[in-house]
Amino acid sequence: MPTKYQPITLNEVIIQEQSAFPYAKGELSRLLSHIGIAAKIVHREVNKAGLVDILGAAGSTNIQGEGQQKLDVFANEQFIAAMKSSGIVCGIASEEDDEIVIFDDELSLDGKYVVCFDPLDGSSNIDVNVSVGTIFSIYRRITPVGLKADISDFMQEGTKQAAAGYIIYGSSTMMVYTTGLGTTGFTLDPSIGEFCLSNKFMKTPENGKLYSINEGNYIKFPMGVKKYIKYCQEHDPDTNRPYSSRYIGSLVADFHRNLLKGGIFIYPRTNGNPNGKLRLLYECNPVAFLAEQAGGLATDGNGTRILEIQPTSLHQRVPLFTGSRKMVEKAEEFMRTFPDECCE
Numbered sequence: 001m002p003t004k005y006q007p008i009t010l011n012e013v014i015i016q017e018q019s020a021f022p023y024a025k026g027e028l029s030r031l032l033s034h035i036g037i038a039a040k041i042v043h044r045e046v047n048k049a050g051l052v053d054i055l056g057a058a059g060s061t062n063i064q065g066e067g068q069q070k071l072d073v074f075a076n077e078q079f080i081a082a083m084k085s086s087g088i089v090c091g092i093a094s095e096e097d098d099e100i101v102i103f104d105d106e107l108s109l110d111g112k113y114v115v116c117f118d119p120l121d122g123s124s125n126i127d128v129n130v131s132v133g134t135i136f137s138i139y140r141r142i143t144p145v146g147l148k149a150d151i152s153d154f155m156q157e158g159t160k161q162a163a164a165g166y167i168i169y170g171s172s173t174m175m176v177y178t179t180g181l182g183t184t185g186f187t188l189d190p191s192i193g194e195f196c197l198s199n200k201f202m203k204t205p206e207n208g209k210l211y212s213i214n215e216g217n218y219i220k221f222p223m224g225v226k227k228y229i230k231y232c233q234e235h236d237p238d239t240n241r242p243y244s245s246r247y248i249g250s251l252v253a254d255f256h257r258n259l260l261k262g263g264i265f266i267y268p269r270t271n272g273n274p275n276g277k278l279r280l281l282y283e284c285n286p287v288a289f290l291a292e293q294a295g296g297l298a299t300d301g302n303g304t305r306i307l308e309i310q311p312t313s314l315h316q317r318v319p320l321f322t323g324s325r326k327m328v329e330k331a332e333e334f335m336r337t338f339p340d341e342c343c344e
Helices: 010-018 028-045 070-084 123-128 215-220 221-234 250-260 280-293 325-337
Strands: 057-060 067-069 089-092 114-120 132-140 161-169 173-178 183-189 195-201 211-214 264-267 295-299 322-324
Touching: 010 028, 010 195, 028 070, 028 114, 028 132, 028 161, 028 173, 028 183, 057 250, 067 221, 070 089, 070 114, 070 325, 089 280, 114 123, 114 280, 123 132, 132 183, 132 250, 132 280, 161 250, 161 280, 173 195, 173 250, 183 325, 195 250, 211 250, 215 221, 221 325, 250 264, 250 280, 250 322, 280 295, 280 322, 295 325, 322 325
Parallel strands: 089 114, 211 264
Antiparallel strands: 057 067, 114 132, 132 161, 161 173, 173 183, 183 195, 264 322, 295 322
């Protein structure tokens, strides 16, 4: 008789991992479970967005001046509600909000964690049915338990993350996360309403054949990036070049593909965005944690490890070079060769 399918759920794996942390008392496990519940609610709305009045612009802008989509606002509200109801989180920082949100009810004041998140990455793709995602980053608070959290709890280096991950809403919905014990992927099984283990100890190839960058901004790139792109396009059978260009415009989707198949994602500084465009707290730190736990790299392109950058502001932007280790190292080599040649 065929072997009966016995799925291993997200909650089961989280509980198993809990024993690896001597200070763990179940709070982080419950927090990750609450994130999973919020992800299911957003998944439901994303998948029926074409059937209800939730597609399109919401008529407001976020702190970056970007137009907010209706699903952006919905996802933001869902994840804030999930964090608050957990009783484990004392404050959150969202890419969609100007300032941090402090939870000051009695239960939350004793919460040991703060969460940074991008509720719906790549939301400009919503109306054309392209994959979008949620990115999250969890830190242990540094302010005393029992008092209100403050901005110092969020201004921690990425190396201090207790956990990080993303949810990708695509042909299937997946949750990928790490607590520092490797990168693990779960796929939502709609028939039972559970995230089930599908990718244990994910490892990105140390080399790949994909490069992901918005080449429409080519003229604005630093010379080192331009030279690296040309290198990727040159024919060389010894290094399996030319590489293929793949760019979706959703960090979660581009990073997820390269994580599985091997590749590099680059969002460099440009003359319009001299510090880069992606946000350190909401996007780069969690992605960097996942990349490193899967055997890859994440730097600013100039030799600085993303996880070691000290945050100085809530919506700080940094350049991002991440993916397969050898590809990131090669891109950095071009950046060193052309150190002073900046954007035109």
